[in-house]
Amino acid sequence: MSRSAHPAGPRHADVLPEGHYSAPPADLNVLDPKVWAQTVTRDGQGVATVGGIDVKTLAEQFGTPAYFLDEADFRARARAWRTAFGPDADVFYAGKAFLSRAVVRWLHEEGLNLDVCSGGELATALAAGMPAERIAFHGNNKSTEEITRAVESGVGRIVLDSFQEIVRVAHIASSLGRRQRVQIRVTVGVEAHTHEFIATAHEDQKFGIPLADGQAAEAVRRALQLDGLEVIGIHSHIGSQIFDMSGFEVAAHRVVGLLKDIRDEHGIELPEIDLGGGLGIAYTSDDDPREPHEIAKALNEIVSRECDAARLRTPRISVEPGRAIVGPTAFTLYEVGTIKPLDGLRTYVSVDGGMSDNIRTALYDAEYSVALVSRTSDAEPMLVRVVGKHCESGDIVVKDAFLPADLAPGDLIAVPATGAYCRSMASNYNHALRPPVVAVNEGEARVIVRRETEEDLLRLDVG
Numbered sequence: 001m002s003r004s005a006h007p008a009g010p011r012h013a014d015v016l017p018e019g020h021y022s023a024p025p026a027d028l029n030v031l032d033p034k035v036w037a038q039t040v041t042r043d044g045q046g047v048a049t050v051g052g053i054d055v056k057t058l059a060e061q062f063g064t065p066a067y068f069l070d071e072a073d074f075r076a077r078a079r080a081w082r083t084a085f086g087p088d089a090d091v092f093y094a095g096k097a098f099l100s101r102a103v104v105r106w107l108h109e110e111g112l113n114l115d116v117c118s119g120g121e122l123a124t125a126l127a128a129g130m131p132a133e134r135i136a137f138h139g140n141n142k143s144t145e146e147i148t149r150a151v152e153s154g155v156g157r158i159v160l161d162s163f164q165e166i167v168r169v170a171h172i173a174s175s176l177g178r179r180q181r182v183q184i185r186v187t188v189g190v191e192a193h194t195h196e197f198i199a200t201a202h203e204d205q206k207f208g209i210p211l212a213d214g215q216a217a218e219a220v221r222r223a224l225q226l227d228g229l230e231v232i233g234i235h236s237h238i239g240s241q242i243f244d245m246s247g248f249e250v251a252a253h254r255v256v257g258l259l260k261d262i263r264d265e266h267g268i269e270l271p272e273i274d275l276g277g278g279l280g281i282a283y284t285s286d287d288d289p290r291e292p293h294e295i296a297k298a299l300n301e302i303v304s305r306e307c308d309a310a311r312l313r314t315p316r317i318s319v320e321p322g323r324a325i326v327g328p329t330a331f332t333l334y335e336v337g338t339i340k341p342l343d344g345l346r347t348y349v350s351v352d353g354g355m356s357d358n359i360r361t362a363l364y365d366a367e368y369s370v371a372l373v374s375r376t377s378d379a380e381p382m383l384v385r386v387v388g389k390h391c392e393s394g395d396i397v398v399k400d401a402f403l404p405a406d407l408a409p410g411d412l413i414a415v416p417a418t419g420a421y422c423r424s425m426a427s428n429y430n431h432a433l434r435p436p437v438v439a440v441n442e443g444e445a446r447v448i449v450r451r452e453t454e455e456d457l458l459r460l461d462v463g
């Protein structure tokens with residue numbers, strides 16, 4: 001029953017067979033720190049709090065549905081990545097996971113760089129004052145306007161994704177009298193998701209230039225001849241929500257193999273490699289992600305070992321985590337609207353949002369957790385499916401979970417680990433108004449992306 005819906009392949013989410021559910025947790029009131037943002041806890045009355053503010057107060061002030069982002073947790077995770085990789089490496093936060101001007105400022109302050117993949121993300125980064133040299137520009141089909149803007153603004157690197165783009169970027173840079181620093185994105189034949197990776201035949205995708213048949217070597221050859229380009233390294237990104245480091249091991253081996261071929265052919269050692277993002281987070285208590293320092297250690301060891309074996313100087317490493325930084329730092333707060341017990345099956349709990357604020361369950365069969373947060377309860381666990389208010393039966397937020405049997409309309413429930421790819425993939429389906437993102441820190445809450453209004457919808461509809 002697992003659908004092959006993930007853009008990079010079917011292994012994105014492991015789905016339990018129909019009729020098989022994990023046992024309910026021993027205590028439904030416990031908020032597992034593994035899946036909840038760092039400062040989330042319950043106050044003396046049993047109401048969940050984040051950054052020192054309880055969710056009832058937050059719901060009153062900001063409404064529901066809404067994403068609440070724990071700023072201290074975001075900064076701590078950004079800092080942990082920065083510290084783990086140290087001064088001889090670069091951490092580029094992948095803005096596609098979630099981007100706003102406040103987030104860009106936090107990243108800047110914490111010493112991270114930024115990966116953007118569209119003109120809109122670039123505009124947000126620049127508007128928030130991220131120095132252009134700390135921005136990497138990605139994408140498999142960058143427009144001429146996007147490339148021109150990236151070069152003009154002086155981005156630190158453009159990641160070239162195709163043969164056409166090598167020529168396009170070189171031409172634009174030359175005509176602007178610039179020499180643009182670039183990396184070449186290669187597909188190494190490795191695809192990794194969740195607990196598995198596959199190391200053959202995964203070059204059948206739209207990103208990058210295949211290593212196979214000397215194509216990547218040819219791309220490097222062409223790029224090195226063009227005055228508008230300064231080739232600084234090779235880029236590889238193998239997938240998302242990865243727990244198993246062996247995919248990175250194979251990727252690093254193959255990228256270093258290319259660096260060696262480049263040295264042998266051109267007599268130059270490219271100074272950088274980027275191993276992309278993709279490190280997994282805990283969506284449920286069953287997931288066991290690695291800490292940034294373990295990841296840094298593993299990647300550094302892999303690259304040094306491969307370079308020693310190839311007698312190459314170890315290049316400067318960069319990584320591009322998105323989900324692993326922002327994912328765990330936010331939860332979505334919903335109000336329960338209707339509750340529909342279906343005898344012998346499960347109870348459908350409808351909330352005031354749905355696939356418009358979290359498409360990941362519908363799109364990838366992603367798993368999430370959920371908890372009653374406006375109070376505690378000693379009632380028995382009941383098997384629920386949390387669904388939204390959209391006109392579609394696939395509008396599921398949490399497929400299988402347990403909530404207390406005394407759940408009632410008006411209760412607040414929250415879905416943790418929604419910081420990544422929820423607001424950034426939100427839609428106006430059924431003319432839903434996209435929820436706000438509220439940053440909470442040390443007893444203060446402030447809107448960093450406001451809720452859409454009906455005026456916003458009507459302003460786009462020119463009549």
Ligand code: LLP
Nearest residue numbers: 094237240241277278279320321322323421
């Ligand atoms: N670098 C590159 C070149 C990427 O393509 C991506 C993600 C990242 C970095 C960041 O990956 P992360 O560390 O966040 O896994 N919408 C999907 C995820 C798509 C990821 C696309 N590329 C989801 O909701 O799971």
